[in-house]
Amino acid sequence: MTGATSGVGEATARALGAAGATVVLAGRNVDRGKRIADEIGPRAEMMSLDLADLSAIRAFADAFADRRIDVLVNNAGVWRCRWVAPPTGSRCRSERTISDTSP
Numbered sequence: 001m002t003g004a005t006s007g008v009g010e011a012t013a014r015a016l017g018a019a020g021a022t023v024v025l026a027g028r029n030v031d032r033g034k035r036i037a038d039e040i041g042p043r044a045e046m047m048s049l050d051l052a053d054l055s056a057i058r059a060f061a062d063a064f065a066d067r068r069i070d071v072l073v074n075n076a077g078v079w080r081c082r083w084v085a086p087p088t089g090s091r092c093r094s095e096r097t098i099s100d101t102s103p
Helices: 007-018 030-040 054-062 095-101
Strands: 023-027 044-048 081-083 092-094
Touching: 007 023, 007 030, 023 030, 030 044, 044 054
Parallel strands: 023 044
Antiparallel strands: 081 092
């Protein structure tokens, strides 16, 4: 579940965990996510994921090469999105990311 460290994502992760699902929380705030995962229980874990970083997305996806995913909840927010052409590997990146990575 992306965006699982606050708001709707956190509430959804907690509800899925309470229903007995194995939940992987994904987000940038790893410390908060680990606390939430600990509160959900042993079938929950937190994994670092920054959706503005293509290498982080690839590493996250690679971690699931041998794992089964039944449901993927894409809850992370995207704001002020600017379209960019490949080969960046990402069609949509935040203006902040573009500003931070531009020469």
